[in-house]
Amino acid sequence: xxxxxxxxxxxxxxxxxxxxxxxxxxxxxxxxxxxxxxxxxxxxxxxxxxxxxxxxxxxxxxxxxxxxxxxxxxxxxxxxxxxxxxxxxxxxxxxxxxxxxxxxxxxxxxxxxxxxxxxxxxxxxxxxxxxxxxxxxxxxxxxxxxxxxxxxxxxxxxxxxxxxxxxxxxxxxx
Amino acid sequence: xxxxxxxxxxxxxxxxxxxxxxxxxxxxxxxxxxxxxxxxxxxxxxxxxxxxxxxxxxxxxxxxxxxxxxxxxxxxxxxxxxxxxxxxxxxxxxxxxxxxxxxxxxxxxxxxxxxxxxxxxxxxxxxxxxxxxxxxxxxxxxxxxxxxxxxxxx
Numbered sequence: 001x002x003x004x005x006x007x008x009x010x011x012x013x014x015x016x017x018x019x020x021x022x023x024x025x026x027x028x029x030x031x032x033x034x035x036x037x038x039x040x041x042x043x044x045x046x047x048x049x050x051x052x053x054x055x056x057x058x059x060x061x062x063x064x065x066x067x068x069x070x071x072x073x074x075x076x077x078x079x080x081x082x083x084x085x086x087x088x089x090x091x092x093x094x095x096x097x098x099x100x101x102x103x104x105x106x107x108x109x110x111x112x113x114x115x116x117x118x119x120x121x122x123x124x125x126x127x128x129x130x131x132x133x134x135x136x137x138x139x140x141x142x143x144x145x146x147x148x149x150x151x152x153x154x155x156x157x158x159x160x161x162x163x164x165x166x167x168x169x170x171x172x173x174x
Numbered sequence: 175x176x177x178x179x180x181x182x183x184x185x186x187x188x189x190x191x192x193x194x195x196x197x198x199x200x201x202x203x204x205x206x207x208x209x210x211x212x213x214x215x216x217x218x219x220x221x222x223x224x225x226x227x228x229x230x231x232x233x234x235x236x237x238x239x240x241x242x243x244x245x246x247x248x249x250x251x252x253x254x255x256x257x258x259x260x261x262x263x264x265x266x267x268x269x270x271x272x273x274x275x276x277x278x279x280x281x282x283x284x285x286x287x288x289x290x291x292x293x294x295x296x297x298x299x300x301x302x303x304x305x306x307x308x309x310x311x312x313x314x315x316x317x318x319x320x321x322x323x324x325x326x327x328x
Contacts, residue, residue, distance in 0.1 A: 009259070016255055025245035038251055045255045054271040056279055105230075106237040113238065128239055153194035160193075160224075160231050 001062055004052045012052075016045055019063060022130070023070050029125050030074045030118075040077065044070040060139055064132065067140045071122075105163070112162045113155075120155040123148050184210035189221050198228035 003011035023044055028037035047069050055065055113121060119141070126137040127148075134152070138145045184192075189211055196202045203211060214221045277284050 013256060016252055020247045020252055021245050024247035038248060041251060042255050042258060049259055054275045056275055106234045109234045110238050128235060129242060149195060157194045160227050163231055164227050
């Protein structure tokens with residue numbers, strides 16, 4: 001990172017190579033559009049290059065800092081393009097979905113995660129899929145750790161209730 | 175954590191909140207509430223049903239996480255990013271960002287910066303010698319003359 005801060009393009013090339021998949025996966029999860037994810041990823045790395053000097057080596061992990069920039073790029077873009085839509089809006093899932101799990105319950109859960117409000121889905125995916133701690137997730141989303149825990153708790157409750165309803169429905173259908 | 179008034183133990187609502195916050199693994203529950211939760215589970219069928227639902231949810235979440243394949247960014251995106259990289263210009267905002275970053279890096283830095291004017295003043299004060307008051311010959315002469323004028327009136 002110190003080399004990138006000094007303007008070394010070769011070191012930046014290595015950084016892109018190492019983190020491109022993770023940043024693209026994150027922007028795809030946020031935007032749910034492959035084309036938008038490409039643009040957001042490019043914009044994210046451009047900002048990383050320009051803002052490298054502001055990164056503090058003794059602060060957060062590089063990957064957390066980069067995800068925060070990606071998050072900010074997404075939020076800025078969202079505000080510019082959709083001024084009338086609320087940030088937490090749900091919209092059609094166009095993400096190339098992951099491998100469908102082998103059982104119906106897991107597939108239903110996957111669909112339910114996709115229906116969660118954006119903030120809950122983001123917090124859940126950063127903690128569960130990307131393996132960030134609640135502290136790091138809070139840093140990325142620019143909210144407190146307590147707020148992250150609250151989002152995840154609400155997400156879990158919604159998912160559990162949806163799961164129980166589905167179980168009850170399937171029981172009454174039999 | 176709310177407790178039932180008659181027994182002082184955990185109620186179902188508090189137990190559900192516990193499951194939402196920490197999941198179904200009892201080892202993850204805080205020791206202070208674990209015993210209360212276990213007592214509730216011993217006599218409440220609703221609590222056991224909630225726990226079972228939470229355990230199933232946790233297992234399914236693990237399955238969903240495992241079903242996500244390693245994501246690969248599209249080919250060509252790496253090259254596109256590098257090709258579109260702007261030359262890094264030191265704008266005023268960048269310099270200000272760097273200064274703020276430098277200041278925030280340690281406690282001693284803002285302290286040292288705020289002490290700088292004081293230290294500069296002290297150094298200037300010690301470096302510049304005190305000048306003794308000099309009497310110019312012209313003033314001296316005028317004083318003598320005036321004195322003579324005044325005394326001539328006496």
